[in-house]
Amino acid sequence: MTRTPKQPLPPEQIEQVFQILAREMPGRGPGAMGPKGQPNPFRTCISCMLSAQSRDANTALATKALFRLARTPKTMLKLTDQQIATAIKPCGLYNVKAKNVRKFCRALLDDFDGVVPNNRPQLMQLPGIGRKCADIVLQFAFGIDTIAVDTHVHRVCNRTGIAIGNNAEKTAEALNEVAPQWTFAEGHFWLIQFGKRVCLSRSPQCDICPINEFCLKRAEDRRSKPA
Ligand code: SF4
Structure with missing residues (x-):
């Protein structure tokens, strides 16, 4: 049986997901100066x-x-x-x-x-x-706003359905297309923190996840659970 390729969330849900992440996760702190504090x-x-x-x-x-x-x-x-x-x-x-x-x-x-x-x-x-x-x-x-995609951002985007890509670069391209402009300044921080605190690589905290009602992985997991 051929699997239907995963479809990203519709734009209005992506907007809602980002609104929740913006509220629940820390954004760019005053001390954030780049990887390991290297602004140069x-x-x-x-x-x-x-x-x-x-x-x-x-x-x-x-x-x-x-x-x-x-x-x-x-x-x-x-x-x-x-x-x-x-x-x-x-x-x-x-x-x-x-x-x-x-x-x-x-x-x-x-x-x-x-x-x-x-x-x-x-x-x-x-x-x-x-x-x-x-x-x-x-x-x-x-100081040019863009959402950099590392391993955490890649995982979160693909699990939730915010953006789909089979590697971080493809995910970044897809995310660039679908993320609302207002998320570009801090989206990187929200998604990384969400990946480190809630949507962990090995043990995602789906039951307490604030965006679980939108998540594609959660929906798939539920469908594949024996009744
Ligand atoms: S429901 Fe689970 S898999 Fe989906 S985003 Fe939340 S923690 Fe991650």
């Missing part, structure tokens, strides 16, 4: 690259150690792969990430005179910068 575009890019598959605390240790050694693309390229890898060890995958940091700095200098571009297509031309990092840089370093 160059350092935001590097922090985001280092954060892949790493816990926040470990990423913070790695970025702190690396930025103690170098804070610009030029000075970063004076470091060897080994020096970078040693500094960023706490965030894991350090050999690969060290190479990526150098590739990113090289391309930034060669293609953009060392200045981080302030638009998504150009950001995504840089090695190591995918859609999520590009959106994080836009929002946190340039």
Whole structure:
């Protein structure tokens, strides 16, 4: 039997879901300055690259150690792969990430005179910068509102039906189409906090979830339960 592809929630329900999330979840706090507090575009890019598959605390240790050694693309390229890898060890995958940091700095200098571009297509031309990092840089370093999709946002969007995509990038594209404009400034924060507090990866708290009446996963789970 072929399964019908999952359909996103209708626009009026997406609006209602965001209204509830806006009321129930914390938004952008006054201290929120980007990944691990790095408002500078160059350092935001590097922090985001280092954060892949790493816990926040470990990423913070790695970025702190690396930025103690170098804070610009030029000075970063004076470091060897080994020096970078040693500094960023706490965030894991350090050999690969060290190479990526150098590739990113090289391309930034060669293609953009060392200045981080302030638009998504150009950001995504840089090695190591995918859609999520590009959106994080836009929002946190340039103040351009957009909902960056990380693993929590991707999971929440697909479970609820706010936006459907088989990977974070596809979800981000879909979300960009359907999210009301008023959610762009803080939607990222509401969805992440909701994913960390309620719609947990392994044990979603569906019974106490404030948006459970809209949720596609909840409806599916109920349908598939034996009577
Ligand atoms: S009902 Fe459950 S699966 Fe759906 S959004 Fe809420 S916690 Fe997540």
